[in-house]
């Protein structure tokens with residue numbers, strides 16, 4: 001998935017038009033941010049169907065609440081809160097057991113290794129993905145923003161509306177949790193040896 | 197276990213490339229003399245390398261083409277529901293008024309209106325309760341949006 005940067009924001013006049021009720025402006029906003037929204041939801045929910053449904057519902061909710069949006073401010077951090085709440089609510093209604101689908105992740109292309117390793121590589125992706133869903137959603141969230149979306153601390157701080165120092169310590173606890181979850185998986189020991 | 201207090205903040209910044217050259221050199225100097233930080237740095241670096249090998253699969257172009265249309269349909273449907281709800285509410289008010297004017301006779305209409313009103317109220321209470329529950333769980337409810 002392409003690295004989405006919160007810096008490439010939507011022009012102010014488009015945002016203002018949307019607040020005023022313009023449907024083409026709304027289309028522009030959705031199309032500019034839908035990949036990022038879907039990736040965030042996928043990070044919370046773990047499968048494509050839920051990620052699609054919940055992120056689309058978040059757009060509907062944002063559209064209904066557009067009068068409360070300040071067009072002078074960036075769209076995504078504001079929308080992120082709506083999306084995040086929707087995701088957390090969806091997780092809760094599923095009794096905190098996300099249905100994790102393994103076909104939504106793959107390993108990044110590594111030209112250095114042949115096809116004989118492709119099966120094993122898929123397994124690594126599945127392993128990490130499974131471990132991510134064994135940790136708290138708040139921990140998973142920050143790992144997804146940093147590692148999958150490749151956001152800088154500054155960008156994460158803006159998105160979550162927290163100080164950069166908090167980003168750092170949240171990342172630390174989240175990664176500690178992820179390490180714990182991975183070590184709990186039996187497949188992890190074989191992997192530890194081959195990881196550089 | 198992480199024993200050295202410097203690792204929590206600086207270790208993360210180091211791994212994520214959020215340090216200046218000066219800061220990096222300083223932290224590396226610290227690590228040279230701190231076994232705890234060295235051990236943690238090694239472990240977290242391997243974890244990060246492992247997690248960094250994974251990416252989310254981008255859905256097909258067809259998926260994205262449907263995406264916006266689907267959002268649009270959902271907005272449309274929501275508007276339709278609001279209109280219908282407003283209409284139903286008005287009918288209910290009207291019917292209840294008629295009902296009170298002829299309350300001495302129990303007719304088919306009386307029963308129908310009462311059933312409808314009861315269902316409507318129940319639905320409303322249930323929706324409000326769900327909303328309140330969602331609000332309670334909103335971690336940002338105290339934050340200005």
Ligand SMILES: [Zn+2]
Pocket residue numbers: 200201202203226227230232233234
């Ligand atoms: Zn140390």
